[in-house]
Amino acid sequence: MPTVAEAGLADFNVSDWVGVIVPKGTPVDVRDRLHATLSAVFAEPDVQERLRGSANVPAAKPLNPAEFAAFLKSEVDKWAKVVAEAKISQN
Numbered sequence: 001m002p003t004v005a006e007a008g009l010a011d012f013n014v015s016d017w018v019g020v021i022v023p024k025g026t027p028v029d030v031r032d033r034l035h036a037t038l039s040a041v042f043a044e045p046d047v048q049e050r051l052r053g054s055a056n057v058p059a060a061k062p063l064n065p066a067e068f069a070a071f072l073k074s075e076v077d078k079w080a081k082v083v084a085e086a087k088i089s090q091n
Contacts, residue, residue, distance in 0.1 A: 019068055031065055038062065 004012045020038060022031055039062045041047055051058045063071055082088075 019063075019072070035062070035065060 020034065022034065042051075042058060042062060048058050
């Protein structure tokens with residue numbers, strides 16, 4: 001069986017991810033405190049070990065809110081292109 005690249009999909013890249021999104025209008029200090037707290041928790045060695053033990057690969061460094069917003073936009077753009085090119089519809 002050929003690899004994905006051998007099958008002609010050299011740029012194929014699909015991965016899952018998990019993020020935390022807060023409601024629009026959440027105060028910046030609350031958002032930043034949540035980010036700092038979650039970053040500290042996910043940096044704990046025992047949390048890292050538990051993530052790896054459940055077949056997850058923790059990020060080397062959690063994305064800050066601006067980085068995560070840019071990442072989300074890139075994911076929406078990527079998958080919107082796939083949907084359009086494949087002519088996928090809800091019907």
